[in-house]
Amino acid sequence: xxxxxxxxxxxxxxxxxxxxxxxxxxxxxxxxxxxxxxxxxxxxxxxxxxxxxxxxxxxxxxxxxxxxxxxxxxxxxxxxxxxxxxxxxxxxxxxxxxxxxxxxxxxxxx
Amino acid sequence: xxxxxxxxxxxxxxxxxxxxxxxxxxxxxxxxxxxxxxxxxxxxxxxxxxxxxxxxxxxxxxxxxxxxxxxxxxxxxxxxxxxxxxxxxxxxxxxxxxxxxxxxxxxxxxxxx
Numbered sequence: 001x002x003x004x005x006x007x008x009x010x011x012x013x014x015x016x017x018x019x020x021x022x023x024x025x026x027x028x029x030x031x032x033x034x035x036x037x038x039x040x041x042x043x044x045x046x047x048x049x050x051x052x053x054x055x056x057x058x059x060x061x062x063x064x065x066x067x068x069x070x071x072x073x074x075x076x077x078x079x080x081x082x083x084x085x086x087x088x089x090x091x092x093x094x095x096x097x098x099x100x101x102x103x104x105x106x107x108x109x110x
Numbered sequence: 111x112x113x114x115x116x117x118x119x120x121x122x123x124x125x126x127x128x129x130x131x132x133x134x135x136x137x138x139x140x141x142x143x144x145x146x147x148x149x150x151x152x153x154x155x156x157x158x159x160x161x162x163x164x165x166x167x168x169x170x171x172x173x174x175x176x177x178x179x180x181x182x183x184x185x186x187x188x189x190x191x192x193x194x195x196x197x198x199x200x201x202x203x204x205x206x207x208x209x210x211x212x213x214x215x216x217x218x219x220x221x222x223x
Binding site: 031036044045049088097098100102 | 141143150151152153155158160168200204206208209210211212213214215216217219
């Protein structure tokens with residue numbers, strides 16, 4: 001069973017600090033990785049995609065991928081209350097489907 | 111921008127009713143998916159389709175069927191709704207491009223009474 005695992009949290013971070021979200025996956029075949037943000041009662045929104053080892057930055061968000069260690073992380077700099085949400089990690093294991101983690105609930109404390 | 115729409119945001123149905131949930135995407139995506147999301151259980155794949163008239167079962171297909179007659183439209187059917195099908199239903203679509211980024215619709219909150 002190919003899996004994606006996340007710490008469910010909740011993770012509380014003071015406003016303005018860096019929030020660090022982590023995800024591990026079970027299969028080295030994985031080629032593409034995604035971070036989704038989901039506000040309560042809303043649908044998941046794609047915020048980052050990463051396909052190769054290293055860092056990928058987009059505004060306040062940085063995704064980091066380490067295929068040798070089978071983990072992917074999301075850093076949110078200068079955290080804002082509007083960043084409070086559940087963050088889902090997803091991986092593609094070589095077919096059309098994505099496998100999702102159960103999500104980490106992030107709360108930014110003003 | 112990719113746009114995925116779902117026919118209803120909220121739906122209330124009675125036990126035993128046949129329920130149709132519709133999803134439409136406007137980006138010519140080959141792949142379409144139906145998930146349900148329940149607290150503590152995460153996203154669970156019900157069915158997906160990789161082409162018109164093609165479908166494959168996901169992890170929890172029991173009690174559901176699907177239809178894809180046109181590329182842009184993917185329907186989820188609850189043949190005889192039961193209370194344990196009360197859930198948030200999410201439709202998603204993706205390109206057949208090796209990356210398979212999925213884009214979600216707004217979701218349908220279905221309550222079966």
